[in-house]
Amino acid sequence: MVVYAGQGDPRRSIELLWRRPVAEQRPGPKPGLSVDAIVDAGIAVADEQGMAFSMRAVGERLGRTAMALYTYVPGKNELVDLMYDRTMAELPTSYPLADGWRPAVTRWARDMWELYVRHPWVLQVSQARPVLGPHEFAVIEALAAILVPTGLPGRELRGIVGAVNYFVRGAAQTVAEARAAGGATGEADEEWWYARSAVLMEIEPDLAEKFPALHLLESDREPVDPELPYLENDAVENFRNGLRVLLDGVEAAVRAVAKP
Amino acid sequence: MVVYAGQGDPRRSIELLWRRPVAEQRPGPKPGLSVDAIVDAGIAVADEQGMAFSMRAVGERLGRTAMALYTYVPGKNELVDLMYDRTMAELPTSYPLADGWRPAVTRWARDMWELYVRHPWVLQVSQARPVLGPHEFAVIEALAAILVPTGLPGRELRGIVGAVNYFVRGAAQTVAEARAAGGATGEADEEWWYARSAVLMEIEPDLAEKFPALHLLESDREPVDPELPYLENDAVENFRNGLRVLLDGVEAAVRAVAKP
DNA sequence: CGAGGTTACTTTACGATGTAAGGAGTCGCA
DNA sequence: TGCGACTCCTTACATCGTAAAGTAACCTCG
Numbered sequence: 001m002v003v004y005a006g007q008g009d010p011r012r013s014i015e016l017l018w019r020r021p022v023a024e025q026r027p028g029p030k031p032g033l034s035v036d037a038i039v040d041a042g043i044a045v046a047d048e049q050g051m052a053f054s055m056r057a058v059g060e061r062l063g064r065t066a067m068a069l070y071t072y073v074p075g076k077n078e079l080v081d082l083m084y085d086r087t088m089a090e091l092p093t094s095y096p097l098a099d100g101w102r103p104a105v106t107r108w109a110r111d112m113w114e115l116y117v118r119h120p121w122v123l124q125v126s127q128a129r130p131v132l133g134p135h136e137f138a139v140i141e142a143l144a145a146i147l148v149p150t151g152l153p154g155r156e157l158r159g160i161v162g163a164v165n166y167f168v169r170g171a172a173q174t175v176a177e178a179r180a181a182g183g184a185t186g187e188a189d190e191e192w193w194y195a196r197s198a199v200l201m202e203i204e205p206d207l208a209e210k211f212p213a214l215h216l217l218e219s220d221r222e223p224v225d226p227e228l229p230y231l232e233n234d235a236v237e238n239f240r241n242g243l244r245v246l247l248d249g250v251e252a253a254v255r256a257v258a259k260p
Numbered sequence: 261m262v263v264y265a266g267q268g269d270p271r272r273s274i275e276l277l278w279r280r281p282v283a284e285q286r287p288g289p290k291p292g293l294s295v296d297a298i299v300d301a302g303i304a305v306a307d308e309q310g311m312a313f314s315m316r317a318v319g320e321r322l323g324r325t326a327m328a329l330y331t332y333v334p335g336k337n338e339l340v341d342l343m344y345d346r347t348m349a350e351l352p353t354s355y356p357l358a359d360g361w362r363p364a365v366t367r368w369a370r371d372m373w374e375l376y377v378r379h380p381w382v383l384q385v386s387q388a389r390p391v392l393g394p395h396e397f398a399v400i401e402a403l404a405a406i407l408v409p410t411g412l413p414g415r416e417l418r419g420i421v422g423a424v425n426y427f428v429r430g431a432a433q434t435v436a437e438a439r440a441a442g443g444a445t446g447e448a449d450e451e452w453w454y455a456r457s458a459v460l461m462e463i464e465p466d467l468a469e470k471f472p473a474l475h476l477l478e479s480d481r482e483p484v485d486p487e488l489p490y491l492e493n494d495a496v497e498n499f500r501n502g503l504r505v506l507l508d509g510v511e512a513a514v515r516a517v518a519k520p
Numbered sequence: 521c522g523a524g525g526t527t528a529c530t531t532t533a534c535g536a537t538g539t540a541a542g543g544a545g546t547c548g549c550a
Numbered sequence: 551t552g553c554g555a556c557t558c559c560t561t562a563c564a565t566c567g568t569a570a571a572g573t574a575a576c577c578t579c580g
Contacts, residue, residue, distance in 0.1 A: 010455045010456050010459050011459050014456065014459045014460055014463060015459075015463060018463055018464055020463060025577075025578095026526075026527070026576095026577075027525070027526045027527065027576060027577040027578065028525090028526045028527025028528065028575070028576055028577070029526095029527060029528050029529085029574075029575040029576050029577095030527095030528085030575085030576075031527085031528065032528070032529085033528085033529095052566095054565080054566065054567085055566085055567065055568080056565090056566080056567095064528095064529070064530090065529070065530060065531080066566095066567080066568085067529070067530070067531085067568075067569095068528075068529050068530075070529095070568075070569095071527080071528060071529070072528095075567075075568075076566095076567065076568090126437045127430070127433055127434055127437065128433065128434050128435070128436070128437030129437070129452065132456055132460060134464075137467075137470075137471050137474060138471070140474055141471040141472075141473050141474045144471075144473035144474050144476070144477045145472075145473035147473075148473045148476050148477070153480065154476070154477060154478070154479040154480045154481065155480065155497065155501060156501060156505075157477050158477060158494075158497065158498055158501065159497070159498050159500070159501025159502040159504070159505055160501075160502065160505055161477065162430070162431065162434075162498035162501075162502045163427055163498075163502035163503075163505055163506055165430065166426055166427045166429070166430025166431055166433075166502070167423055167426050167427055167430070169426070169430055170387070170422075170425065170426025170427070170429055170430055171422065171426055173387055173388065173426075174387055174388050174422075175388070176388070177386045177387065177388030177389070192389065195270045196270045196273075196274065196392055199270050199271050199274045199275075200274055200392060203274060203275060203278055203280060204278055204394075207397075210397075211397050211398070211401040211404075212401075212405075213401050213404035213405035213407075213408045214397060214400055214401045214404050216404070216408050216414070216417075217400075217404045217408070217414060217417050217418060217421065218414070219414040220413065220414045220415065221414065234418075237415065237418065237419070238418055238419050238422035238423075240419070241415060241416060241418065241419025241420075241422075242419040242420065242422050242423035242426070243423075244419070244509075245416075245419055245420055245423055245506070245509040245510055245512075245513055246423055246505070246506055246509050247509065248508070248509035248512040248513065249504075249505040249506050249507065249508035249509030249510070249511075249512070250505055250509070251509075251512075252505075252508040252509070252511075252512060253505055253508065285548075286547090286548080286555075286556070287546090287547060287548040287549070287553095287554070287555045287556060288546065288547055288548075288554090288555050288556025288557060289545075289546040289547055289556060289557050289558085290546085290547080290556095290557085291556085291557070292557075292558080293557090293558095312537095314536080314537065314538080315537085315538065315539080316536095316537080316538095324558070324559090325558075325559060325560080326537095326538080326539085327539075327540095327558070327559070327560085328557075328558050328559075330539075330540095330558095331556085331557060331558070335538080335539075336538065336539090521580100522579105522580090523578105523579090523580085524577105524578090524579090524580100525576105525577090525578085525579105526575100526576085526577080526578100527574100527575080527576080527577095528573100528574085528575075528576100529572105529573085529574085529575100530571100530572080530573080530574100531570105531571090531572080531573095532569105532570085532571085532572095533568100533569085533570085533571105534567105534568090534569080534570105535566100535567100535568105536565100536566075536567090537564100537565080537566075538563105538564095538565095539562100539563090539564100540561105540562085540563080540564105541560105541561085541562085541563105542559100542560090542561090542562105543558105543559085543560080543561100544557100544558085544559075544560100545556105545557085545558085545559095546555100546556080546557080546558100547554105547555090547556080547557100548553105548554095548555090548556100549552105549553090549554095549555105550551100550552090550553080550554105
């Protein structure tokens with residue numbers, strides 16, 4: 001389930017995201033909950049159960065029914081937006097530039113990647129239309145602030161920011177979903193892979209000849225970290241090497257601007 | 261809804277994917293449907309309604325009930341796997357290398373990008389655990405076959421293949437979801453953006469000062485194609501520039517191997 | 521202090537969804 | 551001719567987001 005950013009009333013959504021203070025001293029019973037409490041509960045539930053968490057589960061965690069949430073939040077979509085933005089607050093808002101842009105971007109990417117792995121459901125919030133919350137802005141600001149001093153033009157910068165973003169997201173998705181799928185079925189990566197590749201080899205024994213380049217691609221594979229499961233090792237390796245290549249490309253662009 | 265690759269019986273899944281021929285001349289009534297017909301109908305419905313299509317809708321398109329499908333296909337997850345692999349068959353299985361790897365990879369990326377935009381639901385099939393169908397293999401084989409002749413080592417190649425993949429997926433997701441969200445609500449990009457940015461400016465007037473780098477990032481924006489809606493223009497621009505940067509990185513790696 | 525209106529929260533209910541269970545009809549082969 | 555495998559249907563269930571309406575708590579104003 002990909003959740004699209006606030007399709008309801010834009011004003012209500014944005015006021016919630018930016019925490020417009022609600023008028024105090026209102027008639028009626030004291031609120032027993034708060035938007036913050038609901039968002040926290042939502043994140044906790046989503047971390048456990050993934051994006052397919054239910055409003056009932058969030059309510060239950062707060063000792064309420066699902067419908068109680070609708071007093072504070074217009075619907076599940078908007079709650080997810082709030083959860084998304086609150087999650088982004090876990091990241092630093094700036095990175096030291098003492099050693100230049102490259103280590104800074106690398107650290108930004110690693111932090112982002114770790115956040116995705118920590119909160120895999122975030123990967124299922126639609127990227128197309130930004131949530132437009134304060135912390136989402138801050139995260140991209142942090143990356144932009146690293147790259148702007150390179151002197152690259154806006155067009156170039158947007159391409160780079162996009163590419164780094166896409167890359168980190170994709171790389172993280174690989175681990176996150178590997179874990180989620182394993183967790184859901186209780187099946188470890190190795191078992192999953194083994195069961196399938198065994199059947200595959202039996203049904204299609206000449207795979208290696210049919211896809212020679214792919215076979216070559218899988219050569220000299222060495223575990224980066226023997227503690228980690230199979231697919232995760234792959235993902236970590238791909239993240240490191242892929243990011244290096246990508247940043248080499250950025251370096252070329254930066255050099256081209258520095259010495260025209 | 262992210263759909264995880266075949267969590268059911270591995271043998272059944274893989275036999276379906278590789279179209280193990282079913283014994284003919286079986287007792288019982290003649291099958292009125294076929295796996296192929298169901299997969300086609302599924303793709304058609306998913307293209308219209310997205311990944312949240314229902315088994316009932318697929319059945320209806322074939323003049324059957326939802327339950328009729330379960331005779332041919334174990335469940336929705338497996339059907340999605342089949343749809344995914346069939347979709348990958350739309351792509352070329354090899355690219356000419358006459359002009360070197362770079363234009364070939366560029367074309368691969370563009371073809372892939374267009375496929376994602378054509379079938380946005382494909383973006384929601386989990387990447388972590390491959391579907392392991394013949395056409396999925398063929399698509400990665402095509403990319404690998406372009407890059408293997410560069411002489412790069414396996415580790416490096418995997419990083420690059422991953423990065424290109426992630427990048428294309430991410431870039432495509434941006435357009436695809438922009439369209440899907442617009443299509444779902446009947447709301448054009450411009451309206452969506454306008455409604456939100458107006459409220460945002462009203463509530464948080466000093467955005468530009470709060471996020472200076474972001475503000476700079478948005479500078480000198482020119483529509484690539486005036487026919488296209490707002491967000492799509494962005495996406496196309498980001499795709500071009502991002503891919504160029506990424507391939508510059510690959511070029512650096514290739515040169516490093518060529519002349520050590 | 522008491523009435524009236526507003527708010528917090530609950531109960532109930534509705535229309536989706538994926539799919540399990542079981543039955544009705546159809547056909548090949550003994 | 552009948553048995554058993556097969557296709558397809560009907561019915562049913564749990565689960566989901568959330569609409570509607572009711573109840574009880576509480577502030578404000580007379």
